Amino acid sequence: MxxxxxxxxxxPQPVIxxxxxxxxxxxxxxxxxxxxxxxxxxxVTRFLEGQGFAVATEGGDxxxxxxxxxxEAGASPAASEGTGSTGxxxxxxxxxxxxxxxxxxxxxxxxxFLKTLxxxxxxxxxxxxxxxxxxxxxxxxxxxxELSALEKNGVSLLVCGTCLxxxxxxxxxxxxxxxxxxxxxxSLQVADxxxxx
Numbered sequence: 001m002x003x004x005x006x007x008x009x010x011x012p013q014p015v016i017x018x019x020x021x022x023x024x025x026x027x028x029x030x031x032x033x034x035x036x037x038x039x040x041x042x043x044v045t046r047f048l049e050g051q052g053f054a055v056a057t058e059g060g061d062x063x064x065x066x067x068x069x070x071x072e073a074g075a076s077p078a079a080s081e082g083t084g085s086t087g088x089x090x091x092x093x094x095x096x097x098x099x100x101x102x103x104x105x106x107x108x109x110x111x112x113f114l115k116t117l118x119x120x121x122x123x124x125x126x127x128x129x130x131x132x133x134x135x136x137x138x139x140x141x142x143x144x145x146e147l148s149a150l151e152k153n154g155v156s157l158l159v160c161g162t163c164l165x166x167x168x169x170x171x172x173x174x175x176x177x178x179x180x181x182x183x184x185x186x187s188l189q190v191a192d193x194x195x196x197x
Contacts, residue, residue, distance in 0.1 A: 001030040006040070007063070011162040012180035014040045015047045019182075022051060032067045038170050039161025041066055042178040088125035090191035091117070093133035096143075098197065110136065113197065114146035118153070126156040126187055129176065133197075134163045138172040148175040158183060 004021060006014040014035050022028055031053070033044045041057055041064035048055050053068030097106025098113060114136070117124060127150065129137055136143040137159055151157040157176035164170045164178065188194060 001032055001067070002028065003032040003034065003065075005034045006044075007034055007036040009035070009040070011039055011043065011165075012182040015043045015180050015182050018044055018047060029070045030068070032065055035064050035066070036062045037165055038064065039165050039178055039180075040064070043161055043180040043183075046177065046179075088190075088192045089120060089123045089195060090126045090128060090187055090193070091124070091195045091197060092128045092130065092188075093136065093197045094131045095197070096132045096135040110197075111142055111146065114143055114150075117146075117150060124150075124155055125191065126158065128158050128160075128179070128184055128187060130160040130163055130184070132163075132167075134159050134167065134169060134173075137174055137176050138169055139174040141174075144174045151175050158187070160184070 002021075002025075004018065006017055009017070014033065018031075018033055021031075031048070033048075035041050035044060038060075041059075044066045045055050045057055048066065048068040052070055052072040054071050055066060055068045058065050058067070095106075096110060097103055098109035099106045117127075127147070135141070137147050137157070138144065147157060158179035159173055159176040161170070161178040161180055164173060170178075
């Protein structure tokens with residue numbers, strides 16, 4: 001089993017380097033990837049699963065080993081979660097409020113926005129939460145219920161792992177899949193329409 005040491009690398013480098021290794025070593029059947037933070041471990045896990053690997057993760061705190069054994073041919077991370085279809089809308093949320101004036105008002109506007117998003121119907125494909133937007137998916141927030149409901153109804157909900165780590169919120173995430181910049185860029189590329197909030 002080949003062991004790749006990606007400790008000390010910021011997101012999304014562990015995923016990008018794992019992807020590059022698999023592209024160069026097409027016959028790889030067993031692989032272990034070492035990283036030093038939970039966000040990277042979750043992202044590498046999801047990537048390897050999308051590539052057809054059965055994955056197990058060991059460790060914690062500042063050392064994680066993600067081990068995988070290939071069971072089938074896989075697809076890219078974006079493809080494994082569905083790609084944009086005709087009329088697909090991606091909503092990129094970068095703040096936990098709407099607007100720059102009164103923060104209480106901005107929080108109420110964001111909650112109302114999330115409650116109203118289902119009106120987009122089947123065209124709503126994916127919600128990406130980055131920067132302060134990740135705070136919306138944390139436990140003990142009013143917005144978590146709205147985002148969880150959207151996810152249960154088939155909307156893909158991706159939450160930036162680097163942002164969760166930055167704010168110390170990795171353990172507080174209540175819904176969605178931890179993601180990385182590679183997934184964000186790929187999602188922007190395949191979406192029919194992008195709405196920035």
